[in-house]
Amino acid sequence: MSLAVETEFGRQSRELPRRSLRVLDVGLALTGDPDAIEALALEWRVIWEGVGFMSIINHGVSKTVTQRMTDAAKAFHDLPHDVKMSIPVTRDQKGYIPTKAGITTHSEFHESRKPDTVECLVLATDYPANHPDVVAGKQFYGLMPWLPDAALPGFRAAAEEYMTTITDLGRKLLPVWVRSLELDADFFDSKFENAYTYFRMAKYPPKPDLDDGELGLQAHVDTGFMTFLPPADEEGIQILDTDGQWFWPEVREDALIVNMGQFLERWTNKRFRATPHRVVPPKINDRYSLACFVNPGFEAISECLPTCTGPDNPPQFPTQTYWEFFNWYMTNTFGHYGKVKLGDNKPANP
Secondary structure, three states: OOOOOOOHHHHHHHOOOEEEOOEEEOHHHHOOOHHHHHHHHHHHHHHHOOOOEEEEEOOOOOHHHHHHHHHHHHHHHOOOHHHHOOOEOOOOOOEEEOOOOOOEOOOOOOOOOOOOOOEEEEEEOOOOOOOHHHHOOOOOOOOOOOOOOOOOOOHHHHHHHHHHHHHHHHHHOHHHHHHHOOOOOOOOOHHHOOOEEEEEEEEEOOOOOOOOOOOOEEEEOOOOOEEEEOOOOOOOEEEEOOOOOEEEEEOOOOOEEEEEOHHHHHHOOOOOOOOOEEEOOOOOOOEEEEEEEEEOOOOOEEOOOHHHOEOOEOOOOOOEEHHHHHHHHHHHHEOOOOOOOOOOOOOOOO
């Protein structure tokens, strides 16, 4: 079977340089060893004050857990379209988003208005039924609309295991974050007591003949605090370096890619960099991505950190909760929120 001819836009998007992401060994720091944490924090700081992407090894996320989640993701995306659309994305930003239903609208990194080719299932933390904001019906606190287990046996268990594993890793790395910012070792602990984890289980169908401005996911920065991404079988992610050049990252198979989000960038008064990135669709095979975002609780307040301001560097952003920022980001960044067909009892926005 002959492949479609690649467009000039597609050729330019794919023919980019390759650069190895810096590899940091987090194993000793995860044991709580204070000397290891301090040593790692020095390297950690250099990354976030620069390119804003790294890869970590000895992270404790087993290959078995990742493979189980990858297999479950493929099984979900293999389901008939009408089955997946039985759990469409809700006003709480949980559920299924079909391909070309999303447009990354609020971005300073591109001008394209082409729909993203990605399809994804968005999963996120479910809080207890008696949580005051769950009881009040506050947006983002609604329950995840899971498929019945009979429709996809073992899927929910695999997804919850993966999210718990990544969330635990994120919490264990908090001492490294705080020491890289010269803060007290427990600074972020209370803010992550009700951590909100957001998981985009994505599939990028092959698209060998990209239209002008068409991508799997347009250039953007992530929403929250920290993002973890295992290497995919098919390459796709591209990173904007500090020199303004896009590049393909080279990552070890046993590593996790780590980057940070805009909420933390604001918290640090832009001392640390939330790095733009995008996804180019594969040419031949489907690409599956497991991007998991570990964030503070919605009630956590971002106020310019004392180590990130001074007489010549005043605070640049307003003090706000993570809920306030997340609501602004989701409303303004992804055009599908409020536009994807939703269930009868799931209005797009309040």
